[in-house]
Amino acid sequence: MKSLDTAQTRRTLIKTGLIAAGGAVVTACAQRSVPIAARPMPLPATPQRPEGVEMAAAQIQASPAASHRPAPTGVRPDLFRQAIASLNRHSMRIASHDRIAIADFAIPSYRPRFHIVNLGTGQVETMLVAHGVGSDREHTGLLHNFSNAVGSEATCEGAFVTSEYYVGKHGTSQRLEGLDPTNNNALDRAIVIHGAWYSNPDMVAKWGKLGRSQGCFAVGEQDLAKLFERLGPGRMIYSAKA
Numbered sequence: 001m002k003s004l005d006t007a008q009t010r011r012t013l014i015k016t017g018l019i020a021a022g023g024a025v026v027t028a029c030a031q032r033s034v035p036i037a038a039r040p041m042p043l044p045a046t047p048q049r050p051e052g053v054e055m056a057a058a059q060i061q062a063s064p065a066a067s068h069r070p071a072p073t074g075v076r077p078d079l080f081r082q083a084i085a086s087l088n089r090h091s092m093r094i095a096s097h098d099r100i101a102i103a104d105f106a107i108p109s110y111r112p113r114f115h116i117v118n119l120g121t122g123q124v125e126t127m128l129v130a131h132g133v134g135s136d137r138e139h140t141g142l143l144h145n146f147s148n149a150v151g152s153e154a155t156c157e158g159a160f161v162t163s164e165y166y167v168g169k170h171g172t173s174q175r176l177e178g179l180d181p182t183n184n185n186a187l188d189r190a191i192v193i194h195g196a197w198y199s200n201p202d203m204v205a206k207w208g209k210l211g212r213s214q215g216c217f218a219v220g221e222q223d224l225a226k227l228f229e230r231l232g233p234g235r236m237i238y239s240a241k242a
Contacts, residue, residue, distance in 0.1 A: 083238040095234030109210040132215035141209030156183040170194035195224035
């Protein structure tokens with residue numbers, strides 16, 4: 001009976017992600033954890049729904065009228081329309097539709113290109129974000145290609161939904177689940193949101209561009225807490241170039 005209990009406990013831990021399956025290949029930004037004492041910031045709070053209360057349909061269905069709204073200032077209209085169409089398409093998998101993030105990788109890394117859009121007010125907050133080394137092998141500061149392949153170290157395109165927080169080699173980070181065929185390896189690749197020194201504004205001042213991630217959405221260290229606060233779990237990030 002004791003051995004059976006132990007096996008059941010281990011299976012439970014595996015399901016909750018507290019131990020990794022043997023032989024799993026992780027090639028991106030979230031490869032290992034650090035001691036709790038090394039955390040750069042406390043883990044953000046995850047909103048909880050009361051037990052037994054199901055989310056109302058109105059909360060998980062994107063508004064059809066949203067696809068006809070004008071693009072907020074600073075966001076390319078065609079890209080905004082793509083993002084809203086994606087929000088509608090994946091509406092049942094995205095819990096909160098009040099805000100979305102749009103990563104415009106047609107813009108070079110020295111310019112702010114990660115837009116946090118409040119769909120209720122139209123307010124936009126924009127920050128710097130790095131792209132993957134596999135998307136810019138010559139380090140030009142421009143994203144040249146996307147890839148969903150494990151080991152590519154490239155940025156991938158499509159819709160993501162933000163998930164839980166954890167502490168990894170880059171400190172407090174947030175997992176992302178890819179919702180499209182172009183990014184459905186995001187969890188296996190450990191494509192996450194994290195802060196990075198190479199995404200701080202002083203990199204632009206010194207080098208004229210940001211450093212590169214391994215495919216993660218790496219933002220400046222001073223912007224990370226604000227990004228976590230604005231998005232939290234259960235909101236969409238849309239990554240595209242066209």
